[in-house]
Amino acid sequence: MRITIADIAKKANVSKMTVSRVINGRGYVAPKTAEKIKKIIDELGYQPNLIARSLVSKSTKIIGVIIPKVEHLFLDNYIAQILSGITDEALKKDYRIILIPVEYSDKSEDKYIKIVKNRLLDGMILLKTIIDDPGIAPLSETQFPFVLVNHKRYSKKINFVDSKNIRGAELAVEHLYSKGYRKIACIAGSLHETNGKDRLRGYLKKLEDLGLEKRDEWIVFGEFRKSVAYHECEKLFKAKILPDAVFCADDYSAIALIEKIKERKLRVPEDIGVVGFDDIELAEYVKPSLTTIRQPLIELGISAAKILFDLIEETRKPPIHKLLNVELIQREST
Amino acid sequence: MRITIADIAKKANVSKMTVSRVINGRGYVAPKTAEKIKKIIDELGYQPNLIARSLVSKSTKIIGVIIPKVEHLFLDNYIAQILSGITDEALKKDYRIILIPVEYSDKSEDKYIKIVKNRLLDGMILLKTIIDDPGIAPLSETQFPFVLVNHKRYSKKINFVDSKNIRGAELAVEHLYSKGYRKIACIAGSLHETNGKDRLRGYLKKLEDLGLEKRDEWIVFGEFRKSVAYHECEKLFKAKILPDAVFCADDYSAIALIEKIKERKLRVPEDIGVVGFDDIELAEYVKPSLTTIRQPLIELGISAAKILFDLIEETRKPPIHKLLNVELIQREST
DNA sequence: CTGAAAGCGCTAACAT
DNA sequence: ATGTTAGCGCTTTCAG
Numbered sequence: 001m002r003i004t005i006a007d008i009a010k011k012a013n014v015s016k017m018t019v020s021r022v023i024n025g026r027g028y029v030a031p032k033t034a035e036k037i038k039k040i041i042d043e044l045g046y047q048p049n050l051i052a053r054s055l056v057s058k059s060t061k062i063i064g065v066i067i068p069k070v071e072h073l074f075l076d077n078y079i080a081q082i083l084s085g086i087t088d089e090a091l092k093k094d095y096r097i098i099l100i101p102v103e104y105s106d107k108s109e110d111k112y113i114k115i116v117k118n119r120l121l122d123g124m125i126l127l128k129t130i131i132d133d134p135g136i137a138p139l140s141e142t143q144f145p146f147v148l149v150n151h152k153r154y155s156k157k158i159n160f161v162d163s164k165n166i167r168g169a170e171l172a173v174e175h176l177y178s179k180g181y182r183k184i185a186c187i188a189g190s191l192h193e194t195n196g197k198d199r200l201r202g203y204l205k206k207l208e209d210l211g212l213e214k215r216d217e218w219i220v221f222g223e224f225r226k227s228v229a230y231h232e233c234e235k236l237f238k239a240k241i242l243p244d245a246v247f248c249a250d251d252y253s254a255i256a257l258i259e260k261i262k263e264r265k266l267r268v269p270e271d272i273g274v275v276g277f278d279d280i281e282l283a284e285y286v287k288p289s290l291t292t293i294r295q296p297l298i299e300l301g302i303s304a305a306k307i308l309f310d311l312i313e314e315t316r317k318p319p320i321h322k323l324l325n326v327e328l329i330q331r332e333s334t
Numbered sequence: 335m336r337i338t339i340a341d342i343a344k345k346a347n348v349s350k351m352t353v354s355r356v357i358n359g360r361g362y363v364a365p366k367t368a369e370k371i372k373k374i375i376d377e378l379g380y381q382p383n384l385i386a387r388s389l390v391s392k393s394t395k396i397i398g399v400i401i402p403k404v405e406h407l408f409l410d411n412y413i414a415q416i417l418s419g420i421t422d423e424a425l426k427k428d429y430r431i432i433l434i435p436v437e438y439s440d441k442s443e444d445k446y447i448k449i450v451k452n453r454l455l456d457g458m459i460l461l462k463t464i465i466d467d468p469g470i471a472p473l474s475e476t477q478f479p480f481v482l483v484n485h486k487r488y489s490k491k492i493n494f495v496d497s498k499n500i501r502g503a504e505l506a507v508e509h510l511y512s513k514g515y516r517k518i519a520c521i522a523g524s525l526h527e528t529n530g531k532d533r534l535r536g537y538l539k540k541l542e543d544l545g546l547e548k549r550d551e552w553i554v555f556g557e558f559r560k561s562v563a564y565h566e567c568e569k570l571f572k573a574k575i576l577p578d579a580v581f582c583a584d585d586y587s588a589i590a591l592i593e594k595i596k597e598r599k600l601r602v603p604e605d606i607g608v609v610g611f612d613d614i615e616l617a618e619y620v621k622p623s624l625t626t627i628r629q630p631l632i633e634l635g636i637s638a639a640k641i642l643f644d645l646i647e648e649t650r651k652p653p654i655h656k657l658l659n660v661e662l663i664q665r666e667s668t
Numbered sequence: 669c670t671g672a673a674a675g676c677g678c679t680a681a682c683a684t
Numbered sequence: 685a686t687g688t689t690a691g692c693g694c695t696t697t698c699a700g
Contacts, residue, residue, distance in 0.1 A: 002451070002453075002677090003451075004676095004677055004678085005677065005678065005679095006677080006678095014686075014687085015686065015687045015688075016677090016678080016679090016687090017679080017680095017686070017687060017688080018685085018686055018687075020678070020679060021685095021686085024679085026679095027685085027686090028685050028686085029685070029686080030685060030686085033685085033686085045444060045447070045451075046451075047447075047448050047451035047452055048452070048677085048678080049389075049451075049452065049453045049676090049677050049678070050452045050453060050454045051385055051388045051389050051394070051453050051454060051676090051677080051678095052389055052453075052676070052677030052678040052679090052692090053677080053678055053679080054385045054678090054692095055383075055385050055386055055389055055676090055677080055678070055679095055691095055692050055693070055694090056677085056678055056679050056680080056691080056692050057678085057679070057692090058692085060385070062432065069425060071418075071422050072418045072422065072632065073418065073421065074408065074414040074415070074417050074418040074421070075411075075414060075415065075418050075615065077409075077615075080408040080409060080411075080414050081408070081409065083408050084405075084406045084407065084408040084409050087407065087408070087433060087435070088405055088406065091403060091435055096432055096433065096434065097432065097433045098396065098430055098431065098432045098433075099421060099430065099431045099432075099433075100430065101421070101425055110379065113379070113381075114381050117336070117337075117379075117380075117381035117383075118381055118382070118383065118384045119336075119383045119384060119385050119386075119693095120384045120385060281409070281411075281615075281616070282615070282616065282619055285616055285619040285620050285621075286619050287619075287621055298406070336693090338692095338693055338694085339693065339694065339695095340693080340694095348670075348671085349670065349671045349672075350671090350672095350693090350694080350695090351670070351671060351672080351695080351696095352669090352670060352671075354694070354695060355669095355670085358695085361669085361670090362669045362670085363669070363670080364669060364670085367669085367670085382693085382694080383692090383693055383694070385692090385693080385694090386676095386692070386693035386694040386695090387693075387694055387695080388676095388694090389675095389676050389677070389678090389692090389693080389694070389695095390675080390676050390693090390694055390695045390696075391676090391694085391695070392676085453677090
């Protein structure tokens with residue numbers, strides 16, 4: 001049999017309420033009775049039933065991390081880093097994290113609202129949401145606390161933490177330029193995500209600023225996926241005018257590209273310079289090591305969690321929009 | 335105002351019970367009433383309150399993954415892979431995963447029991463538990479479903495999934511031997527974990543079988559931590575007789591060792607052969623790429639989750655002890 | 669096929 | 685300083 005507050009109360013000859021007061025340290029209880037009750041709690045090894053407590057308190061101290069329902073998600077170092085930041089912060093605030101995989105292709109407007117209504121969460125952090133996700137607007141109409149990560153969306157009711165993606169792409173192109181490259185191609189990321197779009201925009205903008213040539217055949221779409229990038233970057237080698245450098249919207253794509261370049265017996269950085277984006281763990285280890293735009297992924301997670309907790313505890317109100325700085329990490333690939 | 339089952343009932347002119355029956359698809363309800371109720375549910379956007387449901391059903395469809403309370407845990411590719419396996423399987427069975435960090439140094443006997451009593455979980459998977467963890471025995475005395483991962487403990491009340499660590503270590507030494515190495519050292523893992531102990535045992539056993547020399551100065555302790563291994567492996571270079579190969583109980587230690595070897599201007603594999611253990615993502619990318627004993631980490635997670643779900647659904651009973659095969663992956667470091 | 673009553677374990681609000 | 689009542693939203697049990 002499970003020990004409940006009632007068992008404690010009976011044994012201590014008090015009411016359940018007094019026990020509850022002792023457990024929560026709220027309200028007045030005579031030191032003596034408190035002492036007695038505490039002793040019995042220890043003896044019986046009582047632990048509060050969180051479910052019962054949540055049913056009345058309406059709070060669970062659990063936050064949900066919404067992730068796309070994809071196999072082997074944690075093998076993506078990008079996700080692992082962000083999640084690491086979130087858990088680190090949750091630890092400090094004594095919140096638990098529950099992982100909620102949602103179907104990427106689910107186009108329903110209530111996909112997130114359903115989760116909210118289940119009442120299991122105090123708040124949620126959404127990872128890798130797409131631009132036209134129909135679930136976000138309805139969610140923002142509720143009062144439920146949530147934060148988007150690496151997704152930029154200016155709205156009075158939406159909170160997000162993102163990196164300066166446009167700036168990052170500009171930095172990358174600038175760097176390639178300073179290294180003497182002039183024919184700069186791009187493996188773009190997913191245009192369904194704001195960061196994918198922003199990085200492409202930054203690339204194009206900087207080409208213009210520097211008066212560099214823009215060519216459609218120099219832009220391919222890797223969708224932030226290594227296998228896609230590996231396949232698509234093939235097109236760059238079939239261009240009428242061969243690029244001498246490539247800005248990749250993420251490191252996995254850059255790694256795929258380097259593999260392809262090697263297969264073609266070309267050299268990095270001599271024949272083709274490569275810059276990535278993110279600074280995942282591998283970036284430092286691939287050969288040649290990868291010059292990349294570092295975005296502070298762990299910080300992104302920490303920041304999102306902090307904002308979420310502020311929202312939950314109502315110490316801050318929406319909208320909270322935060323952009324973190326990026327920096328160029330020069331390695332061997334340029 | 336939140337929509338509850340009572341609202342639906344009132345609007346449909348039925349009792350709460352009938353609504354409940356429709357929602358759960360249990361018991362008889364006239365097709366017509368069912369239809370009507372379903373329609374109202376849709377209209378009002380009703381979603382069941384999981385908390386309330388759990389309070390009575392005693393089941394939450396949530397499993398806990400117990401992890402040591404360590405910063406940046408997910409950056410450890412070993413953890414990330416196992417977790418990936420667990421989530422993949424949980425997805426299929428429609429269970430949610432909650433992360434429960436526990437203090438590594440907590441020596442209390444009720445550290446896990448407390449969590450169980452909170453009634454938030456249907457079962458749990460424990461990662462990186464130590465041999466003398468005082469919390470495990472008491473937990474096993476309850477009927478609560480749980481599985482240890484990469485921890486071998488034969489007991490009628492304990493379930494685990496582990497790799498064949500002893501065999502793996504033997505494979506590694508055999509391989510080094512076949513490559514002509516004769517002075518084989520070892521960076522051992524944490525002896526607080528069964529897999530650390532087993533790998534050391536396999537190493538020693540195989541040295542004996544092959545009639546190779548054993549020297550205390552050829553064994554250092556890396557505790558499964560790169561920074562520790564990096565520091566400790568220094569001792570190997572101060573040995574009276576220098577080893578010509580090193581079996582490392584984990585890949586991070588092997589990577590640390592390779593860094594150290596390079597700093598000393600020695601060559602891998604010519605001067606020193608190196609074998610790792612785990613086959614983390616990096617193993618393939620470091621230079622030289624790492625020969626290692628691959629343990630199926632994702633499978634380990636999948637397997638643990640499968641067993642746990644069987645335990646929860648009572649289709650199997652403890653004890654369930656499972657050992658997965660390991661294999662040698664030859665790369666450039668030997 | 670449907671409903672009424674009771675209760676899961678806890679806390680808020682109001683007594684005393 | 686402590687107790688009583690009521691109720692969170694749901695399901696189980698038993699009765700019709």
